[in-house]
Amino acid sequence: MEKKKLAEILFEKGKRLGFEDMEVFIKSTTNFDLKIFKKEIDKYSISNQEGLSFRGIYNGKMGYSYTEKVDETSIDILVEEAINNAKVIDSDDEEIIYEGSEEYKEVCTYNKDLENISKEEKIQFALKLEEEALNLDDRVETVNHCSFGETSEYSLIMNTKGLELENKSNMALAYVSVKVKDGDDIKTAGKHIISNDFSKFDAKKLAKEAVNEAISLLSAESIKSGEYQTILRNDVSASILEAFTSIFSAESVQKGLSLLKDKLNEKVSSSLITIIDDPFMEEGISSTGFDGEGVATKYKKLIDKGVLKTFLHSLKTAKKDGVESTGNGFKGYKSSVVISPTNMYIEKGKSSFEDMLKGVKEGILIIDVQGLHSGLNTVSGDFSLSAQGYLIENGEITRPINQITIAGNYFEVLNDVDEVSNDLDFILPSGGYIGSPSLKIKRLSVAGK
Known part of the structure; x- marks a missing residue:
């Protein structure tokens, strides 16, 4: 059955059984996964997943249900489950079915050529x-x-308020990780590319990036503990920002789980930082003209030259704060609404990475961190992460370093940024597409030997 027709029949059934406003959300996904190992196909799979979520106002409460069987046989059970769900909800938060925004910007996220x-x-x-x-190398x-x-x-x-929105998107991802060995010394490194334009997938370039980085880390040693002027490479800075994205969620702020609470229009970082x-964003993996509630998306500066300007809002959090979503x-069709960024990034600066490097007399360049899920606290901002990278002396990389731990507070780090590079790049998407240029930090605590 055609999906829009199915939604209309579901609304008719829900209305007869006492629902007021109702909404249907349908999502279908096709995945193609391929893995190569030792010149042979190690994994080859094509999967299709489809689901429908139904929600509606019943006796003043929002009831939810979902199914992975998207056809007319699921209608009765969807309505019955949503009624039962509404009856047991004890939250006083008012939830609404959105009537739609005045205007939606058209966003192109599908490339037919890829398929x-x-x-x-x-x-x-x-x-x-x-x-x-x-x-590429014998090692x-x-x-x-x-x-x-x-x-x-x-x-x-x-x-049932007349909203009807559709979106189609696609993207491809290639990833390679290598292990290099020189004597007893073993190092690994991985690189990826993500796009819906297959012409940008260059196997030789991607392989070279991974191999060169792994080899550059051979013979790495620790350094003395202390405070060092530090460059966080773009991908490392983006990974740390991704781990702290919840501090910008209005829900976290309202629950007292973000130190940015009560700091709107106040300086919270270096004036060099704009988030x-x-x-x-063109070629943004999370680009979209509307969110999961049907609200038109907006370009926004969360931090503008160091000043906190807004939080990320859903309809519920916006109503609490008396602002617009x-x-x-x-x-997803199985989950309730959560607040998430789209394409979030720290705005690039004017300095080249090479010039940033030249400006460091004695310091370190961090190119990888471990423990992002266990070694940081998003509420306090404190972090302690295992790291590796390079020693910088007189503006030049002199040797690789490992077996170190960098520690600090993310809010303090953002205030201690004294240079932003122009090498903006994005990491693999996870709850948003997060990017950053390389950042030079005045001082960062390093535990080594």
């Missing part, structure tokens, strides 16, 4: 990626991970 690339061509790319990595012992994946998504939001959430309420 026209044959599976054979994608397999050949992955095989070449492994081959290139293995042949490459193995390619421990080589994969190519592709995802296509379709979503539909319809409600943007841009749902319209920022269009950051997202959901």
Whole structure:
């Protein structure tokens, strides 16, 4: 049955049984996953997933239900489960079905050419990626991970207030990780590319980036404990920002779980820091014209030259604060609305990475951190992370370093930024597409030998 027709029948059934406003959210996803190991296909899978969530106002409460069987046979049980759910809800928070925004910006997130690339061509790319990595240097012992994946998504939001929104998107991801060995010294490094433009997938370039980084870390040693002028490479800075994205959630703020509470329009970081959430970014993996509640998304500066300007809002948090939703309420068909960024990044500066490096007389460059989920506290901002990178002396990288721990407070780090590079880059998406340029920090505590 056509999806919009199914939603209309569901609304008719719900109205007869006492629902007021109702909403249907349908999402379908197709995934193609490919892994190569030792010149052979180690994994090849194509999966399809589809689900429908139904919610509606019943006796003043919002009831929810969902199904993975998206056809007419699911209608009765969806309505009955939503009624039962509404009866047991004890929250006093008022939830609404949104009537729609005045205007929606058209955002292109689907590239038909990607799906026209044959599976054979994608397999050949992955095989070449492994081959290139293995042949670049005799010290490459193995390619421990080589994969190519592709995802296509379709979503539909319809409600009884006349809202009807559709979106289609796709993207591909290639990742390679290598292990290099020199004597007893073993190091690993991995690199990725993500885009819905297959012409940008260069196997030789991607393999070279991973191999060169792994080799550059051979013979790494620790350094003396102390405070060092520190450069957080773009991907490291983005990873730490991703771990702290919840501090910008209005829900976290309202629950007292963010130190940014009561700091709107106050200086919270260095004036060199501007943090943007841009749902319209070209080639942004999380670009979208509307969120999971049907609210039109907005370009916004969360921090503008060091000053906190807004939080990320859903309809519920916006109503509590007496403001408009920022269009950051997202959901899956199995889950309720959560606040999430779209394409969030620290705005790039004017300095090149090379010039930033030259400005460090004695310091370190961090290129990888471990323990982001266990070694930091998003409420206090404190972090302690295992790290590796390079020693910088007189503006030049002199040797690799490892077996160190960097520690500090993220709010203090943002205030201690004294230079921002122009090398903005994004990490693998997880609850938003997060990016950052490299940041030079005045001082950071390092525990070494």
